Amino acid sequence: MAPVDLENMTMVTEFIILGLSDNPQLQAPLFLVFLLIYLITLLGNLVIITVTHADLRMHTPMYFFLNNLALTDICCTSTITPKLLAIFISGDKTISYAGCVVQLYFFMGFACTEDLLLTAMAYDRYAAVCNPLRYSLIMNHRVCVLLAAASWIVGFLPSETITASVTRLSFCSFNVVDHFFCDLMPLLKLSCTDTISTQSIVFVVGALMAVPAFSVTLVSYTYIVSAILRIRSTEGKRKAFSTCSSHLTVVSIYYFSLFFMYMRPTSTYSQEQGKILSMLYTAVIPMLNPIIYSLRNQEVKNALRRVMGK
Template identity: 55%
Template structure:
């Protein structure tokens, strides 16, 4: 016996058969949600200052040139002066290259927005930019930890320093750091590239930041957020703990040195790196450790500018001003070129 179904689209007294009802459903278009396959995004940059676009372009152009000049100077001096062919300056060269990569990844696009209002960016390029930015951020966590360990060995085990931090070990540390950094965020990139985006495609940031992209997603972000917590627990937290532990031992060893001159020399060995660590982790904590209720994308942009622009600009100054060997190498190269 064939079942009968009352159709709500008909009059209440009209009954249709099950087969007719299924046929009616198959012919009726289903209303889908407003999901779109995004091919490009719009990066807003800093629309809050429409009258200052050209001055901001000139300002960031100047900052970008300072970053390039400062960090390239560190790399060049390390390559030219044999006295700087040590593990500490090898790691410093990698940090300088990392700072150049940071700013070259984001600032040219931001300056294009200021100058030509070139806000459009393809989805593919956007996801690649996001991937590399997360990669560079992870590399910096590990690289600063490696540099802290280098300072620890130099101060706490000076007689075994050349044995422990031999060229092969240093090369393995740096190679592993860069490989880990670029392979780690693959899961982020794959997941975000399969997101569905509905409504606005405007990214309220000056680059394709992960948090800004998650705001636009119609897809559940639970998997990405879970990976973020896991990465924080197994990568960021261990790096912070190892860095702090290294400096606990370093400071303890320095305080045990009897002569004031010896303490000053020992502290000067790690003071530059300690300053960079405080700046980096301080900025990251201000950005990510605030309660969710206190966070906004506008504030996130300002904090992102600190570790994306200001820290790479200050790093060469910090290492050159506090480091006698770098200043002597700079004077040597300048005098050689000036009187050539």
């Protein structure tokens, strides 16, 4: 990369977020679509949190982690969607440098927290299927609280490291973010200085956190599938698989989008692919999680009826 004369260039104090479309006629429909997605996300996840707290029968490890996952989904999508809705309705696409950095920090923090919570949920399903007689001992209340707390605390450590690295980059006169929020890869593409150190940090963080988390999930499901195949009755297999299929579906979509988005060089990054994948884990997955995990679950339906009856 050729050296950049930073002294003769104006450093940016704000960014312009292009959003999803420049077509004025699409702004109102896009606003309505994302508002509906956001409201469904909030309603679905708040229902999960309310029901799991109100019904004592739902005070189990699986629903404890689901409760934390619902809270993470609310926080993650709320970091992105309100600003996007404001862009659609007002047309003001500017965001301050500080606001952009804060958005990046919280988005990555909540995304990493969700990654670790999904891993804890995979271990919980492993304990339930493979060690049913010792399940209450393995996943006791103290262990559940420690796993959840560790997910929230450790989840923000990579975000702090990566965000600090981004703040050391220089953004000169190029301030147009071809995305719908301040995501990492579009910001790296804008930097007028060498980003190799930041990219290296991203890969190291991925190797130290995302890869081990994915490995634990993969190993857990290897044992789960093996245990299910050893069950003789068809009904037993169906019940065992039903407790894991929803989580496995969400994990597959989640890891596919994140690995494809971040674990590759910026030279191969496509803006359009980035927007589509980002919509998956910032809007679609948080909306679908309550439906996939719980709203099709008879236990949650029964608990909702009991809570509404009260």
